Amino acid sequence: MRTAIELAHNGPATGVNPRVGCVILDEHGEVIAEGWHRGVGTAHAEVDALSKLPEGGASGATAVVTLEPCNHTGHTGPCSEALIEAGVARVVYAVSDPGHASSGGAARLREAGVEVVGGVLADEVEAFLGDWLTAAALGRPYITVKWASSLDGRTAAADGTSKWITGAAARQRVHEQRAASDAIVVGTGTVLADDPSLTARGDAGELLATQPTPVVVGVRAIPREAAVFHHPHPVIFEGTHDVAELVRDLHGRGFRRVYVEGGPTLASAFVAAGLVDEYAIYLAPTLLGGPRVALTDIEVTSIDEQRKLQVLSIEQLGADLLIRAVPAHNGSAQKEGN
Template sequence: MRRAVTLAASPGVPLHPNPRVGCVLLADDGTVVGEGFHHGAGTPHAEVEALRVAGDRARGATAVVTLEPCNHTGRTGPCAQALIAAGVRRVVIAQRDPNPLASGGRDTLLAAGIEVEDGLLAAEAEEVNRAWTFAHRHGRPFVTWKFATTLDGRSAAADGTSRWVSSLAARRDTHVLRGLCDTMMVGTGTVAIDDPQLTVRDTDDRDVAHQPLRAIVGERDIPAGKRVLDDAAETVHLRTHDPVEALRTLYAEHDRHHVFLEGGPTLAAAFLRADVVDEVIVYVAPLLLGAGACAVGDLGITTIGDALRLEIVDTTVVGAGPDANVRLVLRPVRTAVSKES
């Protein structure tokens, strides 16, 4: 199974819209007779690729796969039926499929008399498709809130200037992280004031084949001529102030699984109050301003005992010398029932 997980996480495979999957076919003596992984939407699934490599040797073999074989016909046929047709004797599954459209392969295999075991290295397999899994389980995209701040928590100076709080190295690092998501999100206020383009740029691979969707949240119109209206990427305007509604629309109508929230302090506060921020990435610059805009707006917290607490997942120094920032990756500590539910 560890080999299957490694195959699923092969470099260069898109993180969306399809899950990344790896499959290894084993003969009775443990010999690998075939393996494969899903290369992206519209390409053969991992099981089909492994079966093609194995050929007749697949009969009586054990298929070890990171995700429950699909049970529906989309751009390709159902993998559960392909395994049955190939004469596979046993299937070992890491993660059950949370997508109701594709799930059910396990039961189909059992009904065909194939031995099935599931749950082996499930956590490792789920991590390969972290956002995809979360989105299908919760009915909304996983949300990463990214912001930059000075040591005293300012995102802009008193005169409103904010370029650049973060360093050049941090900004380049941000573009790499943008490329891991399928949606960039800001509010209409940020569009009106900062006029961001919200695209992936300044990465080692400058020819970015697929840009994230640009989602603009808020009821006011987007002024003509703003860069989010150019043809560099697709843009959707979500005319609502409700973070939960915006996220569910992205999931249900646009098949989006991972939102990179880069809005200002007002939008960030709204998402935090709604308890729909799942990860926080902050670049802390070695600067002091003493006044200016705060990194986040009013959260309705009046006493230290009610503070929103975050668990530190990772700490990294990005850049060197005067260009260095500290990047913190944090996870909100949820001790109560989520407000979105």
Template sequence: MFVDPAQERAMRRALALAARARGETSPNPVVGCVVLDAAGQVAGEGYHAYAGGPHAEVVALREAAGRAEGGTLLVTLEPCDHQGRTGPCTEAVIEAGVRRVVYAVADPHPVAGGGARRLAEAGVEVEEGLLAAEAERVNAEWLTCTRLGRPHVTWKFAATLDGRSAAADGSSQWITGPEARHDVHELRARCDAIVAGSGTVLADDPRLTVRGVHRHDHRLTPRRPLRVVADTRARTPLTSRVLDDEAPTLIAVAEDTDATALEGRVAVVRLPRDDGGLDLTALLAELRERQIVSVLLEGGPTLAGSFVAAGLVDRVVAYLAPRLLGAGPAALGDAGVATLAAAHHLEIDDVTRIGTDLRITAVRPAVETPTRPVAARRET
């Protein structure tokens, strides 16, 4: 199908705008928008900068003003048709006199979705699917959470080229260089919660906080993702740095565990057991109830293996250092795979050199969305 080069350029610009606010809009999606006037020239652009703020379409239409009439609006996510903290974007589009709307990905939200049909019923030409794969990647966290009803999970680890996360003596600081470690903080700043196991807390006493990262709009308030410790037996020491005041913390323990000491110090949630450990599906459900959209899984081959075995990892970010150890713990523990044929398959999404190290990002295979017009619903 023919794609108008001007519209493709505009959608790529909308995707770049959406990406600016990654980590800032939760529990809302990231959305970018560009308005072309009737002559095909850029008249306005914008993005959803924070939850509760104006949506991308509204920002772009305000900038376009009267030039939007008879023009084309390109947006990374289907315009909403829901009255929430802000009004329906569909009404703003219709009132502006936009002739055509092109959106990349349909809104799967059961309440806010359906905007395309509302626009089509009002006589607006609507098309879905332009640069859908790219839009899926930019908004992967929110789309996964909305479609599956659980937070999107990214597993991050650092290892040597032979896959060791620590030396034989247990030392692991630092496998990667300072540039890679700063990049991890960038990764943390884009998530809502950071999850680690009690083994990691006991061995490394990590802070699990964001440091040295500025928000996209240069606000001074630092990102403070929820720190979550999967601690089946309530072993987290009361002197642990994850219990300081730098960020909120939640300790998840088994429902039959005595966690009296922790409950007097920090928020504790009790969860069912599963094969001796915590029920990870229940853990993610609890986080979803707390409006957590994106989770960064850090530290611990055992916990990582359990998440992978349960099919709960959506993205893997591996930082590989040009070192060889030959011994020491592997980055991933038992993931429920006994044969090569049963391996968990991913697609390479990005390979980038970070200082002296390599960052490899892999994701679950994507399902492409075809480009297609949207017809108006027939009344019966």
């Protein structure tokens, strides 16, 4: 299973489909084929591995796969049926598929007389696939809200200036998080105030290979010369202030990992709506005072209504700290290492 997890890392970290790896063993426990999923429209990991065997080569074999084999027809056929037709005798998987349409592969395999074992190294695979599993279970993207602030919770000085609160190492980590996301979301206020490019860049300012699609939320017009129009992906404009409507549309567009990097108004709207799966909070060892707070009204009127978080990790980046946290009630469902 650990080899299958390593294979899964070869797949794209963004997109609709999960990263899945598969190892096929013969009757003596020897590896006879390996495969992984390379992205939407390509063979799933099980089929990729089976394709490397001659006809009949998987008869009596064991397939070890990180995610329960799917049981539906999308861009490709159901992996459960492919394994049955190949004559696989046993399937071992780590995590059940939470997808409404794609789940049920284990039951189909058992129905066909295939021995099925689930839950092997489940914790490791849940940590690896945490964002995708959450998105599949909830039917919406996995949403990370990010902000950078002073220790007293200010995202800008009283006059609105904010470049730069955090140092180079923290800013580079933000670019890495952007690159690991399908979409980056900001409000029109952020575009008008800061003119961000919303790209993911390397240390030397070069564009990284993977870029999030820029999404601008709000009804105000954006100047034609705005930097976001030079992004490698066309900008998506969402003319709404309803974040639930926004999230539904982003999911319908195929986005499964969304990085919210807007200002306090947009961030607070996501928090108030209960639509945050993970917080990425960058803290700089400085004090600013004044009114420019990271969050505004999040519909907490008394201490009993506070929104408690579970801290996943605290990382020092130069002089700054990155705190990753999740809502306390679902912390166990989040990934630890990505």
